[in-house]
Amino acid sequence: xxxxxxxxxxxxxxxxxxxxxxxxxxxxxxxxxxxxxxxxxxxxxxxxxxxxxxxxxxxxxxxxxxxxxxxxxxxxxxxxxxxxxxxxxxxxxxxxxxxxxxxxxxxxxxxxxxxxxxxxxxxxxxxxxxxxxxxxxxxxxxxxxxxxxxxxxxxxxxxxxxxxxxxxxxxxxxxxxxxxxxxxxxxxxxxxxxxxxxxxxxxxxxxxxxxxxxxxxxxxxxxxxxxxxxxxxxxxxxxxxxxxxxxxxxxxxxxxxxxxxxxxxxxxxxxxxxxxxxxxxxxxxxxxxxxxxxxxxxxxxxxxxxxxxxxxxx
Amino acid sequence: xxxxxxxxxxxxxxxxxxxxxxxxxxxxxxxxxxxxxxxxxxxxxxxxxxxxxxxxxxxxxxxxxxxxxxxxxxxxxxxxxxxxxxxxxxxxxxxxxxxxxxxxxxxxxxxxxxxxxxxxxxxxxxxxxxxxxxxxxxxxxxxxxxxxxxxxxxxxxxxxxxxxxxxxxxxxxxxxxxxxxxxxxxxxxxxxxxxxxxxxxxxxxxxxxxxxxxxxxxxxxxxxxxxxxxxxxxxxxxxxxxxxxxxxxxxxxxxxxxxxxxxxxxxxxxxxxxxxxxxxxxxxxxxxxxxxxxxxxxxxxxxxxxxxxxxxxx
Amino acid sequence: xxxxxxxxxxxxxxxxxxxxxxxxxxxxxxxxxxxxxxxxxxxxxxxxxxxxxxxxxxxxxxxxxxxxxxxxxxxxxxxxxxxxxxxxxxxxxxxxxxxxxxxxxxxxxxxxxxxxxxxxxxxxxxxxxxxxxxxxxxxxxxxxxxxxxxxxxxxxxxxxxxxxxxxxxxxxxxxxxxxxxxxxxxxxxxxxxxxxxxxxxxxxxxxxxxxxxxxxxxxxxxxxxxxxxxxxxxxxxxxxxxxxxxxxxxxxxxxxxxxxxxxxxxxxxxxxxxxxxxxxxxxxxxxxxxxxxxxxxxxxxxxxxxxxxxxxxx
Numbered sequence: 001x002x003x004x005x006x007x008x009x010x011x012x013x014x015x016x017x018x019x020x021x022x023x024x025x026x027x028x029x030x031x032x033x034x035x036x037x038x039x040x041x042x043x044x045x046x047x048x049x050x051x052x053x054x055x056x057x058x059x060x061x062x063x064x065x066x067x068x069x070x071x072x073x074x075x076x077x078x079x080x081x082x083x084x085x086x087x088x089x090x091x092x093x094x095x096x097x098x099x100x101x102x103x104x105x106x107x108x109x110x111x112x113x114x115x116x117x118x119x120x121x122x123x124x125x126x127x128x129x130x131x132x133x134x135x136x137x138x139x140x141x142x143x144x145x146x147x148x149x150x151x152x153x154x155x156x157x158x159x160x161x162x163x164x165x166x167x168x169x170x171x172x173x174x175x176x177x178x179x180x181x182x183x184x185x186x187x188x189x190x191x192x193x194x195x196x197x198x199x200x201x202x203x204x205x206x207x208x209x210x211x212x213x214x215x216x217x218x219x220x221x222x223x224x225x226x227x228x229x230x231x232x233x234x235x236x237x238x239x240x241x242x243x244x245x246x247x248x249x250x251x252x253x254x255x256x257x258x259x260x261x262x263x264x265x266x267x268x269x270x271x272x273x274x275x276x277x278x279x280x281x282x283x284x285x286x287x288x289x290x291x292x293x294x295x296x297x298x299x300x301x302x303x304x305x306x307x308x309x310x311x312x313x314x
Numbered sequence: 315x316x317x318x319x320x321x322x323x324x325x326x327x328x329x330x331x332x333x334x335x336x337x338x339x340x341x342x343x344x345x346x347x348x349x350x351x352x353x354x355x356x357x358x359x360x361x362x363x364x365x366x367x368x369x370x371x372x373x374x375x376x377x378x379x380x381x382x383x384x385x386x387x388x389x390x391x392x393x394x395x396x397x398x399x400x401x402x403x404x405x406x407x408x409x410x411x412x413x414x415x416x417x418x419x420x421x422x423x424x425x426x427x428x429x430x431x432x433x434x435x436x437x438x439x440x441x442x443x444x445x446x447x448x449x450x451x452x453x454x455x456x457x458x459x460x461x462x463x464x465x466x467x468x469x470x471x472x473x474x475x476x477x478x479x480x481x482x483x484x485x486x487x488x489x490x491x492x493x494x495x496x497x498x499x500x501x502x503x504x505x506x507x508x509x510x511x512x513x514x515x516x517x518x519x520x521x522x523x524x525x526x527x528x529x530x531x532x533x534x535x536x537x538x539x540x541x542x543x544x545x546x547x548x549x550x551x552x553x554x555x556x557x558x559x560x561x562x563x564x565x566x567x568x569x570x571x572x573x574x575x576x577x578x579x580x581x582x583x584x585x586x587x588x589x590x591x592x593x594x595x596x597x598x599x600x601x602x603x604x605x606x607x608x609x610x611x612x613x614x615x616x617x618x619x620x621x622x623x624x625x626x627x628x
Numbered sequence: 629x630x631x632x633x634x635x636x637x638x639x640x641x642x643x644x645x646x647x648x649x650x651x652x653x654x655x656x657x658x659x660x661x662x663x664x665x666x667x668x669x670x671x672x673x674x675x676x677x678x679x680x681x682x683x684x685x686x687x688x689x690x691x692x693x694x695x696x697x698x699x700x701x702x703x704x705x706x707x708x709x710x711x712x713x714x715x716x717x718x719x720x721x722x723x724x725x726x727x728x729x730x731x732x733x734x735x736x737x738x739x740x741x742x743x744x745x746x747x748x749x750x751x752x753x754x755x756x757x758x759x760x761x762x763x764x765x766x767x768x769x770x771x772x773x774x775x776x777x778x779x780x781x782x783x784x785x786x787x788x789x790x791x792x793x794x795x796x797x798x799x800x801x802x803x804x805x806x807x808x809x810x811x812x813x814x815x816x817x818x819x820x821x822x823x824x825x826x827x828x829x830x831x832x833x834x835x836x837x838x839x840x841x842x843x844x845x846x847x848x849x850x851x852x853x854x855x856x857x858x859x860x861x862x863x864x865x866x867x868x869x870x871x872x873x874x875x876x877x878x879x880x881x882x883x884x885x886x887x888x889x890x891x892x893x894x895x896x897x898x899x900x901x902x903x904x905x906x907x908x909x910x911x912x913x914x915x916x917x918x919x920x921x922x923x924x925x926x927x928x929x930x931x932x933x934x935x936x937x938x939x940x941x942x
Contacts, residue, residue, distance in 0.1 A: 030412060034356030042662030044690065055407055058386050062358065062411060065384050070693050072686050085893035093683055093892065096916035097690060098658060264407065265399035277403075288410035344726060348670030369721055372700050376672065376725060379698050578721065579713035602724035 004116040004123040005298055007132045008176040015301075016138075016181070020152045022297035023142050023290070029066070030293050039304050040067040046099035048074045048091070049126070050106040055264060056126050056136075059288070060103045063295035067304075072099060091115045101303055104128075109169075122302040124295075130167045136263050137173035139294040141181060143287050144218055147259055155182030160212045162188040163222035163244060163271050166195055170263045171222060175203055188212050189244060209244050213253040221246050221262045224271045237270055247273040251281065259283050318430040318437040319612055321446045322490040329615075330452075330495070334466045336611035337456050337604070343380070344607050353618050354381035360413035362388045362405070363440070364420040369578060370440050373602070374417045374449075377609035381618075386413060405429045415617055418442075423483075436616040438609075444481050450577050451487035453608040455495055457601050458532055461573055469496035474526045476502040477536035477558060477585050480509055484577045485536060489517055502526050503558060523558050527567040534575045535560050538585045551584055561587040565595065573597050632744040632751040633926055635760045636804040643929075644766075644809070648780045650925035651770050651918070657694070658921050667932050668695040674727040676702045676719070677754070678734040683892060684754050684764075687916070688731045691923035695932075700727060719743045729931055732756075737797075750930040758795050764891050765801035767922040769809055771915050772846055775887055783810035788840045790816040791850035791872060791899050794823055798891045799850060803831055816840050817872060837872050841881040848889045849874050852899045865898055875901040879909065887911050 004010070011019070029035055045064040047057050061071045074094065085093075087106075094102055101122045104112050109129030116123040127133040144154060159178055165171045165187050179185050179202040186204040187194055198205060206212045213219065224240060246260065260272075260282040268274045277284060318324070325333070343349055359378040361371050375385045388408065399407075401420075408416055415436045418426050423443030430437040441447040458468060473492055479485045479501050493499050493516040500518040501508055512519060520526045527533065538554060560574065574586075574596040582588045591598055632638070639647070657663055673692040675685050689699045702722065713721075715734075722730055729750045732740050737757030744751040755761040772782060787806055793799045793815050807813050807830040814832040815822055826833060834840045841847065852868060874888065888900075888910040896902045905912055 032356075035412070036356055042660075042664055054388055055411075058388070059411060062384070062386060070690070072690060074682055074686070086896060089892070089894055089896070092913060093916050096913040097683075097687060098663070098917065098920055264403070266403055268400055268403070285406060285410040288407050289412065292412055346670075349726070350670055368702055369725075372702070373725060376698070376700060578717070580717055582714060582717070599720060599724040602721050603726065606726055 002120060002122040003302060004112075004125075005134055005302065006113045006116060006123065006125045006128075008134050008137055008173050008180075010134075013180070016141075016177070017152050019138060019294075019297050019301060020142055020145065022301060023138070023294045024146075026066075026293035026296040026300075027290065029296070030289075036066050036068060038068045039300055040064070040069040043067075043069040043100045043303055044072060044098055045069045045299065045303075046072040046074060046094045046097075046102045047126075048094060048102050048104045050104075051127070053105060053127070055288075056105065056291075057103075059291045060124070060126060060295050060299075063292050063299055066292070067296055067299060069100075069299070069303075072097070087111065087115065088118055091119055095119050095121055101299065124298060124302065127169050129169065130172070131169050132173045133169040133263075134173050134177075135291070135295055135298055136170050137177040138298070139287060139291045140174055140220070140261060140263070141177050142294060143261070143283055143290050144178075144183075144259075146290075147283060147286075148217065153182050154178055157183045157218065158186070158216040159183050159218040159220055160186045160188050160206075160209075160216040161220045161222065162209060162212075162246070164193045164224050165189050165222065166193045167225065168222045174220065175201060179203070183218075186212050186216065190240070209246075209250065210253060213250060213258075214255060216254065217258055219246060219251075219254060219258055219260050221260070221266075221272050223263065223265065224267060241270055245269075245271055245273065246276040248275040248279070251276050251279060261287060264288065316434060316436040317616060318426075318439075319448055319616065320427045320430060320437065320439045320442075322448050322451055322487050322494075324448075327494070330455075330491070331466050333452060333608075333611050333615060334456055334459065336615060337452070337608045338460075340380075340607035340610040340614075341604065343610070344603075350380050350382060352382045353614055354378070354383040357381075357383040357414045357617055358386060358412050359383045359613065359617075360386040360388060360408045360411075360416045361440075362408060362416050362418045364418075365441070367419055367441070369602075370419065370605075371417075373605045374438070374440060374609050374613075377606050377613055380606070381610055381613060383414075383613070383617075386411070401425065401429065402432055405433055409433050409435055415613065438612060438616065441483050443483065444486070445483050446487045447483040447577075448487050448491075449605070449609055449612055450484050451491040452612070453601060453605045454488055454534070454575060454577070455491050456608060457575070457597055457604050458492075458497075458573075459495075460604075461597060461600075462531065467496050468492055471497045471532065472500070472530040473497050473532040473534055474500045474502050474520075474523075474530040475534045475536065476523060476526075476560070478507045478538050479503050479536065480507045481539065482536050488534065489515055493517070497532075500526050500530065504554070523560075523564065524567060527564060527572075528569060530568065531572055532575060533560060533565075533568060533572055535580075535586050537577065537579065538581060540581075540584075555584055559583075559585055559587065560590040562589040562593070565590050565593060575601060578602065630748060630750040631930060632740075632753075633762055633930065634741045634744060634751065634753045634756075636762050636765055636801050636808075638762075641808070644805070645780050647766060647922075647925050647929060648770055648773065650929060651766070651922045652774075654694075654921035654924040654928075655918065657924070658917075664694050664696060666696045667928055668692070668697040671695075671697040671728045671931055672700060672726050673697045673927065673931075674700040674702060674722045674725075674730045675754075676722060676730050676732045678732075679755070681733060681755070683916075684733065684919075685731075687919045688752070688754060688923050688927075691920050691927055694920070695924055695927060697728075697927070697931075700725070715739065715743065716746055719747055723747050723749055729927065752926060752930065755797050757797065758800070759797050760801045761797040761891075762801050762805075763919070763923055763926055764798050765805040766926070767915060767919045768802055768848070768889060768891070769805050770922060771889070771911055771918050772806075772811075772887075773809075774918075775911060775914075776845065781810050782806055785811045785846065786814070786844040787811050787846040787848055788814045788816050788834075788837075788844040789848045789850065790837055790840075790874070792821045792852050793817050793850065794821045795853065796850050802848065803829055807831070811846075814840050814844065818868070837874075837878065838881060841878060841886075842883060844882065845886055846889060847874060847879075847882060847886055849894075849900050851891065851893065852895060854895075854898075869898055873897075873899055873901065874904040876903040876907070879904050879907060889915060892916065
């Protein structure tokens with residue numbers, strides 16, 4: 001069983017630090033006229049996505065391509081799963097075909113951990129149910145560090161994570177990572193969309209966005225999944241938006257230097273208005289851009305680092 | 315906002331001429347034992363198709379691959395659009411991921427122009443509603459020029475464009491390009507499938523294919539979309555075929571040197587019979603072949619030309 | 629019309645021998661740190677699949693990639709077929725785009741042969757209805773040879789092919805190939821799932837798995853397609869499983885050295901239990917692994933062999 005990245009808790013502090021350093025190296029690679037390095041030439045990286053996510057899948061596949069790896073794309077609709085094959089058989093088949101690493105997204109929390117226990121190759125969790133999405137948290141952390149020039153830490157940075165925390169793997173990974181790096185995290189949302197038992201989470205809680213805005217440096221908006229409203233967790237999209245959507249008016253209440261983030265895809269008009277998303281304070285497009293470099297760092301770290309391939313970057 | 319190719323009207327005469335020259339260079343590249351050049355190495359070309367079209371998409375992707383670019387494939391079914399993301403956010407995400415150019419097809423006329431106004435990278439219109447499909451017109455023009463050996467012009471060549479002109483983006487782009495190059499274009503079809511106001515189009519009109527055939531050098535058949543019949547634009551497929559389908563009998567009425575073209579996909583037995591499509595006069599397969607070289611020319615022109623990368627072709 | 633691989637009967641004995649040798653060369657390539665060779669650089673290989681099969685398609689695409697060929701992926705859902713284009717036009721379009729070889733799977737027996745008669749490029753049959761799947765048989769043969777160290781023959785090896793032989797293209801290709809190589813093949817299944825007229829097949833027949841097990845070296849389980857039960861070919865999945873599924877108890881009845889094979893995807897609990905599939909005697913994952921090398925051999929043989937490109941392997 002190889003080293004995988006399933007959860008932020010898999011990472012030691014020095015490893016987080018190392019991944020931040022590697023990410024910055026790959027940001028520089030991506031700014032080159034020819035943003036490619038032969039670092040993972042001959043490696044095969046498979047993406048195995050049981051949920052649609054072109055955005056995340058292509059970010060990983062572009063990262064693999066820029067490291068000169070080959071890519072195998074498995075998607076649910078075209079896989080043997082519809083013929084009744086088990087998840088284990090699908091995963092073992094991908095390994096037997098010759099994949100050196102699997103990037104996996106699945107609708108069930110814990111599924112990526114389970115698959116990693118069956119295989120001898122590394123897995124990267126690209127989202128498992130409401131559990132974790134560690135590369136999103138890594139790219140968010142580096143984006144905040146680079147904006148506030150806080151080096152490889154986030155000490156003293158106040159982050160509000162706003163919206164449907166209950167169902168958000170992005171929130172779970174970010175709470176862990178950002179607080180370990182020294183940030184103060186506040187979760188903001190209606191009680192029905194916050195986890196019931198938060199006593200062990202290193203966070204503050206608020207049900208009022210307007211209370212939190214003046215004191216935070218980062219306003220991190222989560223996507224609202226419309227299917228939640230039919231689950232009676234909330235009265236209506238309109239009521240949620242009135243209380244928690246980030247609009248220009250609320251953005252004015254935040255401190256001058258506060259930035260806006262969102263993991264995407266956004267539903268503009270629901271959790272965030274177009275004005276807020278496109279304001280000069282928004283780092284949403286920077287998050288997407290940084291995602292490729294951070295994923296290059298993770299793939300390199302899991303596949304190439306042992307083999308002294310880093311010199312190929314220069 | 316970078317230079318894009320949305321409409322034939324975006325192109326100056328000297329640029330059309332230059333694209334014809336470039337296309338012929340890439341036809342030569344494609345005839346080599348190893349039909350690849352490193353011209354766009356390190357560039358990332360994204361295809362963003364909101365309508366199914368394997369044929370056109372793969373033509374562009376193969377063109378990109380032969381120029382050594384990397385390809386990101388977005389298709390509707392797998393994109394975040396189903397989660398409610400706006401077209402603008404999808405396009406901006408692709409740009410932020412690192413795409414250097416987007417090849418886009420969309421069911422709405424004008425959508426490619428709109429997206430190009432939001433981004434800083436070039437777009438190529440691979441078909442927007444019933445508006446335009448400029449690379450199809452370019453490949454058709456070069457195919458006719460090369461067949462009739464008319465250099466970089468089409469002076470004196472008579473082209474009949476036959477069938478459902480009303481809904482055809484291929485017709486709109488071809489009418490503009492072929493007439494600018496000197497061809498005489500006649501649109502042929504039942505009145506219900508011709509645009510209502512043609513007074514400003516540089517074309518002649520006919521409702522009788524058999525009248526037009528003896529005088530034309532190119533018989534350009536358009537695809538009939540069966541959904542048009544349910545819109546009451548035509549009595550029935552059978553009646554359309556009886557009057558306007560190209561069959562062997564009608565092909566005999568054309569002048570000896572006349573050629574048959576079709577942008578594909580054909581519905582044989584509806585607008586064209588198998589005999590006509592496969593006759594020695596048919597250049598339909600040449601159109602497909604030339605499409606790859608013409609798209610290499612367009613991608614090179616938008617991405618590589620400023621950077622003096624042409625020497626890498628030899 | 630180029631040389632294609634549609635059926636095992638297309639191959640002369642010396643060609644089978646040559647493909648076995650080539651496969652072993654590519655197994656060695658695949659064991660390298662960088663398992664890639666420039667052998668088919670500049671060639672374009674298209675996959676045209678009218679049935680879902682990520683496993684087989686990706687095996688071929690990985691094989692192509694490792695030979696440095698470019699890949700064009702056509703799948704049913706995204707193709708022009710839904711617009712009414714004929715199979716012939718689709719195939720000719722792929723050839724005209726510049727494909728040098730097509731790997732095709734189709735639900736109709738004989739369709740790959742038909743397409744190959746229309747084109748000037750080689751086709752590889754990746755499964756046509758209940759007819760043949762020759763690369764599966766080749767990889768199975770090499771897997772058995774390598775396990776029992778029988779060189780390039782299978783003389784004296786007893787193979788039981790068990791289950792739904794009637795609908796299995798894998799069985800049809802394997803019966804031919806394994807028996808030509810000297811193996812003794814026994815088909816095992818309920819009468820309703822065995823072909824009616826087996827008089828010309830070089831096989832023995834049995835309706836009782838337990839009778840056959842003690843005398844065989846290879847227990848080759850076929851996939852049961854659940855739709856067969858609704859066709860009244862069998863009483864129920866449960867009754868089939870009770871009589872023909874390979875489980876630990878039955879595996880004990882086989883000779884000590886007997887191995888377990890399955891072409892995948894498996895429906896564990898139906899034709900094979902997890903215990904049997906994952907036992908140390910199972911070569912199921914080896915089959916998948918060998919598939920890539922065998923397909924590299926076939927692609928190389930059809931595309932590169934005439935051109936003296938083999939030296940590029942070393």
